Amino acid sequence: MFESFKKLFLESKEGKIKLNQKAIIFFFCLLLSTFFWFLSSLSKNYTTDLSFPVKYTGYSENFILIEAPSSTITGRVFGSGYELLGEQFSLNRSSIEIDLNSARPGKSRNTYYIETKRQRDKLIEKLDKDIQLQFLRPDTLYFKTQARTSKIVHVIPKLNYEFEAGFQLRGDLIVNPKKIKVSGPKSYIDTLKQVYTEIKHVKDLKDSTQVNLKLIKDQTINGLQFEKEQVDILIPVEKYTEKEISLDINVNASSHLMLRVFPAKVNVKVLVPMSLYENLDETLLMASVKYVESRDKGAEKLQVNLKGIPKYAKLIRIEPERVEYIIRK
Numbered sequence: 001m002f003e004s005f006k007k008l009f010l011e012s013k014e015g016k017i018k019l020n021q022k023a024i025i026f027f028f029c030l031l032l033s034t035f036f037w038f039l040s041s042l043s044k045n046y047t048t049d050l051s052f053p054v055k056y057t058g059y060s061e062n063f064i065l066i067e068a069p070s071s072t073i074t075g076r077v078f079g080s081g082y083e084l085l086g087e088q089f090s091l092n093r094s095s096i097e098i099d100l101n102s103a104r105p106g107k108s109r110n111t112y113y114i115e116t117k118r119q120r121d122k123l124i125e126k127l128d129k130d131i132q133l134q135f136l137r138p139d140t141l142y143f144k145t146q147a148r149t150s151k152i153v154h155v156i157p158k159l160n161y162e163f164e165a166g167f168q169l170r171g172d173l174i175v176n177p178k179k180i181k182v183s184g185p186k187s188y189i190d191t192l193k194q195v196y197t198e199i200k201h202v203k204d205l206k207d208s209t210q211v212n213l214k215l216i217k218d219q220t221i222n223g224l225q226f227e228k229e230q231v232d233i234l235i236p237v238e239k240y241t242e243k244e245i246s247l248d249i250n251v252n253a254s255s256h257l258m259l260r261v262f263p264a265k266v267n268v269k270v271l272v273p274m275s276l277y278e279n280l281d282e283t284l285l286m287a288s289v290k291y292v293e294s295r296d297k298g299a300e301k302l303q304v305n306l307k308g309i310p311k312y313a314k315l316i317r318i319e320p321e322r323v324e325y326i327i328r329k
Contacts, residue, residue, distance in 0.1 A: 061101075249263075269315075287305070
């Protein structure tokens, strides 16, 4: 057999064995005939199955998936070999999007479904116009679920910040939104009190600055959804300066006691924003001491208390913090 093949297709020249001219012509004709047979086959019509990849979008307000749904829908199609040849490769590059919000409750508890016939128009758009879509399998996509519950919780920023010399935070951080809606398994949502942002450090602040922070989601909780994935945080910054105010000390004591304090005034030093420097004066603040006989009898000095400091101001110190007193009955 080999000897016959060798005589027909091989020749030896200068010690080298190679295909002879007859062999080259034979294999060329074989390849050409195979090519024309393939072209002839492609011109015929065929019925076959194509797989449509599925991507599930959105999330239902009513349920959480506890089992991965089908990742494909199979379509029985009819068309020529030319059209069908590359169609599956084309389909693999794009997915059919199915919105879970369109799922309907089934007869069984915690079961939802979507009829695939409702996706027919989307599938036809993916196919060549000359390919006919005959039917789909399965005719219904079923989802195993558990109930979803939700609540509104506070957003806690994990933000560290540092200022340039002379600058301070004016007021509180402004978080937008302050609260968000969170939904997921009831056992988890019932214990959830707040959600946190990612950690961020901002340095050398000298102007009000806004930062965008992602919310941290526990990826181990199936079906956990946040109304917002990130929040904006405004850091109100302003240049502060020191201001000193002299205040009379108000004395609180029993009516049968005449109590005098020394000194009768205190100096209060505070940091205030430059823009509100003139707004803060002695009319807003009150320094006082309180004498309770059962508690303070025998004490050498009384503590000075300060009220009325606005949120925008920061107390540095009170001089003196404690004052001497005498009592006349």
